Amino acid sequence: MAALDVVKKYYESFNQKDWNGMLALVSPDIRHEPNQGEARIGIEKFSDFVLHMDESYDETLTDLVFFTEPADRRVAVEFVVNGVYKKAEDGLPAATNQTYVVPAAAFLEVADGKITRVTTYYNLPGWIKAVS
Template sequence: MPRAETLALVRRYYDAFNAGDAAGMLDCLTDDIEHRVNEGAHRIGKAKFAEFCSHMGVSYRETLKDMVIFATDDGARAAAEFVVHGTYLQTDPGLPEAKGQTYILPAGGFFDVKDGKISRITTFYNLNDWIAQVSA
């Protein structure tokens, strides 16, 4: 896949994220999507990813800003750096109590792309930074 198409695919994925459009996000993914979050479970498949999106939509309201997206020349891999602007809506088990706290958190994502779709997403953020912000 050409680099420009990979950049557009990742942009479309994040545009859907910012719009709260889980179906649009799922449309960007392979059926066997591998989803890794640095502080969470490893998931395989669209059904597991959809469950994750549903949970996140209840517990958090987030918008990603200051997005910068990179891709390899062959378009097989990509990365994005952004800042999460969020509100903690409902307590996530094992985390501090939610009281509508807001947070601003630098984060990033790494992608594999296969056959015009995202086949792996790995997301990184600093959980201790987030906990400090919502506990303040």
């Protein structure tokens, strides 16, 4: 399966909240590089992150635009995060089901039909302002 197809299926699974389907598309040694904090290595840590995010946020991604490169290994995607902040996170504002809309982007690497890296960027101060 082409890298673009893997990544599109990954984001379709995300929007359907099909966490098992999403996790089935990542490598056992996935490297997740979040906007803030240390990288997570391995599917167990990434799976824990996905489940934690599901508890704290209800998000749907819209306006997805995908970019590929000739080697069919890397895919970039720009999107809009439409969310509800359900459960407070340490160091962040209290959660009262506030809604937010923030632009974001991600860079992914794919090998042997599995996502091996996800790096995500968004404007954290902008998100904090939206939920405050």
